[in-house]
Structures are given as C-alpha cells and as structure tokens.
Amino acid sequence: MKKMLNFVAAFLLILHCSAIVAADSHSERIRFIYFNDFHSQNLPLKQDEVASSSPLVGGAATLAAYIDLFKQNFDSHVFVIDAGDDYQGSPICEITKGFSQVKILNVIMPDIMTIGNHEFDYGRDGINILIENAKFPIVTTNILDKIRETYVGEKHLIRKFGNIRIGFIGLISNSMPKLTQEENLEGYTFLNTHLAARATIEEIRDQVDLIVVVSHCGDVADISLARKVEDIDIIIGGHSHKTLFKPLIKNNTIICQAGYKGKYVGILDILVDVESKKITKYQTWLEDTFVDNVQPNPLVKHIVDSLENSIGDKFTTVIGHLETPWVRGRREESNIGNWIADAIREYEGTDVSIQNRNGIRKDQAGGDIAVKDIWEIMPFANKLVSFELTGSEIKAMLEKNVAAGTDFMLFSGLRYEWNTRAKPGERIQNISISGRPLQVNTSYTICTNDYLVNPNKFSDAFGLSRAGRTFEYSEQTIREILVEKVKAEKTIQSTTDGRIKIIR
Numbered sequence: 001m002k003k004m005l006n007f008v009a010a011f012l013l014i015l016h017c018s019a020i021v022a023a024d025s026h027s028e029r030i031r032f033i034y035f036n037d038f039h040s041q042n043l044p045l046k047q048d049e050v051a052s053s054s055p056l057v058g059g060a061a062t063l064a065a066y067i068d069l070f071k072q073n074f075d076s077h078v079f080v081i082d083a084g085d086d087y088q089g090s091p092i093c094e095i096t097k098g099f100s101q102v103k104i105l106n107v108i109m110p111d112i113m114t115i116g117n118h119e120f121d122y123g124r125d126g127i128n129i130l131i132e133n134a135k136f137p138i139v140t141t142n143i144l145d146k147i148r149e150t151y152v153g154e155k156h157l158i159r160k161f162g163n164i165r166i167g168f169i170g171l172i173s174n175s176m177p178k179l180t181q182e183e184n185l186e187g188y189t190f191l192n193t194h195l196a197a198r199a200t201i202e203e204i205r206d207q208v209d210l211i212v213v214v215s216h217c218g219d220v221a222d223i224s225l226a227r228k229v230e231d232i233d234i235i236i237g238g239h240s241h242k243t244l245f246k247p248l249i250k251n252n253t254i255i256c257q258a259g260y261k262g263k264y265v266g267i268l269d270i271l272v273d274v275e276s277k278k279i280t281k282y283q284t285w286l287e288d289t290f291v292d293n294v295q296p297n298p299l300v301k302h303i304v305d306s307l308e309n310s311i312g313d314k315f316t317t318v319i320g321h322l323e324t325p326w327v328r329g330r331r332e333e334s335n336i337g338n339w340i341a342d343a344i345r346e347y348e349g350t351d352v353s354i355q356n357r358n359g360i361r362k363d364q365a366g367g368d369i370a371v372k373d374i375w376e377i378m379p380f381a382n383k384l385v386s387f388e389l390t391g392s393e394i395k396a397m398l399e400k401n402v403a404a405g406t407d408f409m410l411f412s413g414l415r416y417e418w419n420t421r422a423k424p425g426e427r428i429q430n431i432s433i434s435g436r437p438l439q440v441n442t443s444y445t446i447c448t449n450d451y452l453v454n455p456n457k458f459s460d461a462f463g464l465s466r467a468g469r470t471f472e473y474s475e476q477t478i479r480e481i482l483v484e485k486v487k488a489e490k491t492i493q494s495t496t497d498g499r500i501k502i503i504r
C-alpha cells in the first residue's frame with residue numbers, strides 16, 4: 001500500500017510539472033530546484049512544530065528524494081541551488097563542526113551553494129571543513145579570505161544550458177559582522193553586496209546571457225538589490241526563512257525563497273528565448289516535502305542514520321515533560337522566552353536577565369523533552385555573561401527594543417508597559433525591577449548570552465555604547481543551564497505572566 005501511495009504521489013508531482021511552459025526550438029527550458037536555511041535538520045520534523053496532528057516533512061533524505069524526483073520528471077536542463085545556512089541547528093552538526101552537513105550535501109550535490117552566516121559559527125575550522133570537503137561549487141562573491149588571499153569560494157560561476165549562458169554570483173548579508181561571534185570572523189572580509197554584485201556583473205556581462213544571484217541576505221535586502229543593481233534576472237534567496245509561495249518581482253527580477261529546515265523545496269522553471277536571450281515565461285512554486293509521499297534517498301538516509309547512531313542515546317534521553325507547548329511569539333512575551341530568561345537569572349543571580357527572541361530556534365510541542373530538544377531550541381554554544389546597566393540605560397535599551405525591526409528581547413526580573421500609541425522615546429512606561437520601580441541612577445546587574453555583548457553586536461542589541469564596560473563570562477553554556485533546569489523541574493508548566501504589557 002505504501003508503494004502504491006508513493007506511486008500516486010509521484011504521478012501527481014509529474015502532473016504538476018507538466019503544466020510547465022512548453023518547449024519549442026527557439027527556446028531553452030531550465031529548471032532551478034532550490035532550498036535554503038536547512039539548519040542541519042537531518043531528521044524529519046512536523047510541518048507545524050507544535051500542532052500534534054501536523055504531518056512530518058523534510059529531513060535530509062526526504063529533501064534529497066524530492067530533489068531527485070524534480071530532476072527526473074523534467075526533460076531539460078536542471079540546476080540545484082543551496083542558498084546557505086546548512087550549519088547550526090542540531091547536535092551532530094556542532095559536534096562535527098559542520099562535517100555532517102558536508103557529507104550529506106556531497107550526496108545531494110547541489111550545482112551551486114553560497115555560504116550563509118551560520119556557516120561561520122564554528123570559525124575558520126567550520127569554513128575549512130566545508131571548502132576542503134565539498135565536491136560541489138561554492139560561490140562567495142563578497143567574502144574574501146585575507147589569510148588565503150582569495151575568495152572563500154569561487155568569485156562567480158558560469159554555466160551553459162544549451163544556447164544560454166548563465167552567470168551565478170553568491171552574496172552574504174551586509175550585516176555579517178553582527179551575525180556571529182567576532183572571533184569566528186577573524187581573517188575574513190565582507191564586501192558590500194551592491195558593490196560586489198555590480199563589479200562582478202560588469203566583469204562577466206559579455207560572457208553571459210542571464211544573471212542569477214544566490215543570496216544569503218534575506219528578502220528585504222534582496223528587494224533592494226534587485227532595485228539598485230541592474231541586470232539581475234533571478235535571485236534565489238535565503239536567511240530570512242521566508243516561505244515565498246509566489247515570487248517577488250522587483251525591477252523585473254524574480255525573487256524566490258523556500259522557507260527553512262527543508263520543509264519545502266522550491267522549483268523555478270524558465271523559458272529563455274535563444275534569440276533575445278530573455279526569459280519569456282516562468283513558473284515557480286514551493287512543494288511541501290511530505291515524508292509520506294516519497295521513499296527517502298537511501299544513500300542520504302544511510303549517512304543520517306550512521307551520524308545519529310554515532311552520538312548514541314545521550315541526546316535522545318528524555319529529561320522532562322512539557323505540559324503546555326512552548327511557542328516563541330514575535331514581538332511580545334512568550335512562555336518559552338520567560339522560561340529561558342527565568343532559568344538564566346536564577347542561575348546567575350542577577351537583577352535582570354535577557355534572552356533575544358531570534359536566539360530561540362524552535363517551538364516545542366507538549367510531551368517529552370529530550371536533551372536534543374534543548375539543543376535544537378538553543379543550538380548555539382553561547383555562554384552566559386554578566387555586566388551592569390544603570391536605570392536610565394535600561395529605559396533607553398527598552399525604547400530601542402520596541403522600535404521596528406529589532407531582535408526582540410525577553411526578560412526576567414523586569415516588567416514594563418509598552419504604549420504603542422505613544423511617541424518614540426515615550427513608549428516605555430512603568431518599568432519595575434524585582435517588584436520595585438526602576439531608579440534611573442541605580443546600577444543593576446544583568447545577565448545574557450555572549451553573542452549579544454560581542455563588540456560588533458552590543459550597540460545594535462542594546463542601543464548603548466560598549467566602551468568602558470566590564471563583562472564577566474561564565475564557563476557554562478546557556479543550553480547546559482537549560483538542560484539542568486528541565487531535569488530539576490521534571491514537569492514544566494510555563495506561562496506568560498504579563499511582564500511585558502502591550503497597550504495598543
């Protein structure tokens with residue numbers, strides 16, 4: 001029966017694809033298959049992470065199977081694109097400093113990959129593991145290695161698809177210095193995306209008919225790139241984890257992105273006129289990578305299984321039970337944010353603790369909690385660090401925090417009201433610390449993760465100068481503290497308690 005289902009599913013996928021713009025002798029048909037921000041999600045996950053009945057999607061072997069299928073059912077040129085951030089998300093990736101992902105990618109064999117910010121999370125070791133072992137082209141048009149005096153990957157890639165030549169460039173976000181620990185970036189230089197793209201397009205313009213940018217910059221930056229840099233036909237993006245069911249079209253550039261963690265695979269079919277060298281038609285969609293609809297790629301499955309077996313049951317051991325699902329929220333307090341902030345403040349004994357929203361990487365369904373879950377919620381090996389802020393600095397920090405576009409901070413020990421109707425600078429009211437009103441001239445002790453206080457990040461995170469401050473670093477990683485907290489509590493019932501009151 002299972003075989004039959006697979007057959008039916010494959011048949012439906014083929015039907016879906018046959019709707020594609022028909023070929024003729026004046027055109028080339030090219031299919032791009034793309035994914036991004038896989039984040040070492042080597043095992044399948046629920047499509048909706050907290051819904052108990054949500055279907056399983058993804059996992060490396062399933063993603064590989066969908067890529068195989070979409071290659072097989074297209075009878076013209078196919079090109080597979082990985083837009084970066086394969087690293088960071090699961091224990092095996094951190095233990096192997098990314099080698100687990102390179103092994104898997106060497107079977108999937110993308111035709112191009114660009115490097116994402118999280119590929120830098122294990123410093124030069126992690127980058128070297130990727131560069132030295134990858135059997136596929138890596139293109140990094142705006143990342144220079146000062147030590148090797150070259151681009152980290154290739155500067156660009158030119159491929160022929162019948163009568164059409166396409167130039168590929170790869171870009172990483174201009175925010176790069178703020179996106180990982182400073183020491184991870186030693187010896188690397190990041191060039192401005194617009195300048196690097198313009199210069200490289202200029203350089204290869206005469207050798208190619210179309211330009212495709214593989215971008216790890218996020219959809220907002222991709223829109224600006226499409227507007228400000230001429231001649232880009234397609235941007236296959238990543239970084240912002242956007243599930244673009246329909247592409248964005250800006251300045252005639254087609255911008256795509258396929259969510260994150262392999263929940264979807266993206267398909268973009270184009271028809272290119274061989275005379276005018278222009279894209280005359282295109283069709284794009286995201287395919288849900290439902291586990292039940294395909295047979296996993298056996299080679300990838302074998303690698304994933306042996307990698308998981310190699311770390312034994314240390315990570316699968318159940319350490320506690322979650323009563324209410326942990327849901328992260330966006331720009332508001334959340335039960336998981338409160339629980340983490342409470343855990344680190346309790347450990348460090350400071351007046352206040354801070355956890356950034358974007359540092360919490362998954363929601364958690366109610367039920368058993370394994371060590372692995374805590375590692376997936378908090379994949380970064382961030383350490384706890386403490387320092388001091390005055391009352392007036394805390395007020396300034398909170399005003400900055402509620403401005404649009406920040407990585408929203410979650411607190412323990414601190415309560416405040418956010419009046420969204422008030423003017424900037426007057427939005428934060430009724431701040432209290434340890435139950436008493438904030439005193440502007442008093443110094444308060446703060447603990448948080450070492451990522452937020454790193455020299456490239458501090459002023460961006462807190463809206464304050466870092467100069468002259470002293471920081472005390474703990475040896476303990478935050479996730480070790482969280483694992484111990486789950487073990488101690490056993491049954492966890494975490495709630496929101498109005499510590500951030502939003503007045504709309």
Ligand SMILES: [Zn+2]
Pocket residue numbers: 085116117118216238239240
């Ligand atoms: Zn990223």
